[in-house]
Amino acid sequence: MSNFEKEIPLSESIEYVKLHLMKKTILLINPWIYDFAAYDLWIAPLGLLYIASFLRNNGYAVQIIDCLTSPPLETLPSGKQPRRFPSGHGKFLKESIEKPLILRGIPRKYNRYGIHPETFRKSLRDCLHPNLIFVTSMMTYWYPAVFDMINILKQEIPGVPIILGGNYVTLCHDHALKSGADLTISGEGEPQIPRLLKDMLGDECYFITNINDLDSYPYPAFDLRARWEQISILTSRGCPFRCNYCASHLLSSRYRRRNPIKVVDEIDYWYRSFGIKHFSFYDDALLVDPDEMAIPLFREIIKRDFACHFHCPNGLHLREITAELSRLMFRAGVKTLRFGFETSDIRRQLETGGKVNNEHLQLAITYLTEAGYRLQDIGIYLLCGMPGQSAAEVFETISYVKRCGARPIIAEYSPIPGTALWDAAVKASPYPISAEPLFHNNSMLPCQNEDFSYEMYQECKKRSRTS
Ligand code: B12
Numbered sequence: 332m333s334n335f336e337k338e339i340p341l342s343e344s345i346e347y348v349k350l351h352l353m354k355k356t357i358l359l360i361n362p363w364i365y366d367f368a369a370y371d372l373w374i375a376p377l378g379l380l381y382i383a384s385f386l387r388n389n390g391y392a393v394q395i396i397d398c399l400t401s402p403p404l405e406t407l408p409s410g411k412q413p414r415r416f417p418s419g420h421g422k423f424l425k426e427s428i429e430k431p432l433i434l435r436g437i438p439r440k441y442n443r444y445g446i447h448p449e450t451f452r453k454s455l456r457d458c459l460h461p462n463l464i465f466v467t468s469m470m471t472y473w474y475p476a477v478f479d480m481i482n483i484l485k486q487e488i489p490g491v492p493i494i495l496g497g498n499y500v501t502l503c504h505d506h507a508l509k510s511g512a513d514l515t516i517s518g519e520g521e522p523q524i525p526r527l528l529k530d531m532l533g534d535e536c537y538f539i540t541n542i543n544d545l546d547s548y549p550y551p552a553f554d555l556r557a558r559w560e561q562i563s564i565l566t567s568r569g570c571p572f573r574c575n576y577c578a579s580h581l582l583s584s585r586y587r588r589r590n591p592i593k594v595v596d597e598i599d600y601w602y603r604s605f606g607i608k609h610f611s612f613y614d615d616a617l618l619v620d621p622d623e624m625a626i627p628l629f630r631e632i633i634k635r636d637f638a639c640h641f642h643c644p645n646g647l648h649l650r651e652i653t654a655e656l657s658r659l660m661f662r663a664g665v666k667t668l669r670f671g672f673e674t675s676d677i678r679r680q681l682e683t684g685g686k687v688n689n690e691h692l693q694l695a696i697t698y699l700t701e702a703g704y705r706l707q708d709i710g711i712y713l714l715c716g717m718p719g720q721s722a723a724e725v726f727e728t729i730s731y732v733k734r735c736g737a738r739p740i741i742a743e744y745s746p747i748p749g750t751a752l753w754d755a756a757v758k759a760s761p762y763p764i765s766a767e768p769l770f771h772n773n774s775m776l777p778c779q780n781e782d783f784s785y786e787m788y789q790e791c792k793k794r795s796r797t798s
């Protein structure tokens with residue numbers, strides 16, 4: 332008798348059925364976006380994909396609908412496909428929609444970015460019936476899409492508990508209670524989900540033994556996405572800095588880092604198992620204490636000789652750039668460089684956190700160009716529209732960066748509750764930003780004033796683009 336023919340005892344076959352055929356199903360959703368502007372700069376719902384991986388390891392059937400990742404056949408209203416680049420960035424599907432009433436004074440079109448609601452409804456009908464639904468959220472001002480999504484879920488799959496988490500919930504918890512979700516969870520999901528599964532499904536789950544040991548986390552479940560040209564990598568959680576405009580310290584309990592060699596093992600896994608050649612780092616502080624992370628990380632990448640490219644769309648720290656680090660980054664294949672400089676105004680540099688000064692910018696540009704980078708590859712983020720900031724300061728910063736030879740990139744300030752700059756932002760803004768997260772939207776210049784009007788902001792954008 333072969334293995335296949337051997338009789339299975341009844342108790343074992345019941346276990347088999349329980350394990351494989353009656354798996355509990357959890358549906359994970361990344362909502363689409365409503366905004367004036369959105370570009371897919373290596374965007375992925377990384378937190379949700381980590382959670383998906385934990386759930387899968389615990390035997391759940393996990394399904395993901397990522398409303399930002401279009402199925403191949405969906406097109407723009409013009410009939411065309413959105414333009415995408417092989418390196419994993421590009422345009423989203425986009426359709427103009429009516430602006431929320433309170434934004435009607437903003438002279439820009441408002442759009443839905445991502446799949447059509449009918450495609451979403453159809454995907455829901457094609458899914459296995461879930462026991463639970465997890466919805467994520469990112470920018471605070473993207474909440475209306477989250478609310479709409481929850482509404483559709485309730486119509487299409489009534490009675491299934493919906494749990495909402497993510498940055499919007501962490502930063503605007505009271506507001507998120509109006510979302511219609513059955514439960515809203517602030518903060519990092521991993522340490523909280525076992526308790527949730529016990530309470531809601533009666534299940535004992537194994538997640539992580541130690542929240543401080545990031546190396547014990549499974550790799551995020553990118554393979555469950557409909558399309559994944561690139562993988563987002565986190566070498567750490569949190570940030571050691573406390574810049575007054577940033578919410579990082581509110582989102583992660585403390586600053587923790589992975590072992591750099593284990594990070595390269597992850598890159599190796601995606602590269603060798605799935606042929607992925609593009610990776611984006613999502614860290615808040617990738618280059619800080621370079622001997623502990625960046626130097627061993629890039630050395631190991633060079634040693635393993637991957638034919639891969641690396642992208643850093645989130646701001647890197649200029650002050651850490653040395654001749655050695657520049658050479659390692661260049662040789663390792665770091666192609667997209669973005670640095671957080673914010674302003675050339677010395678007083679504001681100190682006020683925002685003192686992480687960088689003008690000399691750091693000049694030195695970094697010298698080292699990077701000596702290592703082989705072209706000046707136009709060096710993208711410098713400049714914060715624009717902070718409370719009390721004048722247009723003259725931003726104009727001067729743009730020309731300073733240009734005089735140094737690098738490429739200025741405007742990053743409009745988004746006020747975030749709980750940050751050190753929040754109270755000043757509330758005072759400076761002509762909009763009721765504490766009552767309505769839609770006004771946190773960076774594209775509308777939430778803290779504009781007489782010294783910095785919307786027209787001046789457009790002038791800043793123009794000046795940053797012209798040589
Ligand atoms: C990487 C990053 C980006 C990437 C893209 C990220 C993405 N997926 O969209 C890039 C560089 C493109 C980007 C751009 C911008 N960003 Co950004 N970004 C980040 C950053 C550093 C990390 C986000 C991340 O992936 N974290 C890691 C994962 C693991 O965490 P997570 O997704 O939050 O998930 C965890 C929890 O939230 C929770 N969770 C998540 N979902 C769920 C669901 C359930 C059910 C449960 C229980 C739990 C749960 O558990 C997860 C695991 O622990 C954050 C800061 C931060 N430290 O979070 C800023 C941040 C989100 N960005 C911010 C801003 C301002 C911007 C920009 C507007 C900057 C600018 N001025 O241009 C742009 C706008 C982007 C756009 N498309 O329009 C702000 C948010 C502002 C706001 N009002 O909400 C943040 C908070 C930074 C800050 N200034 O403080 N960003």
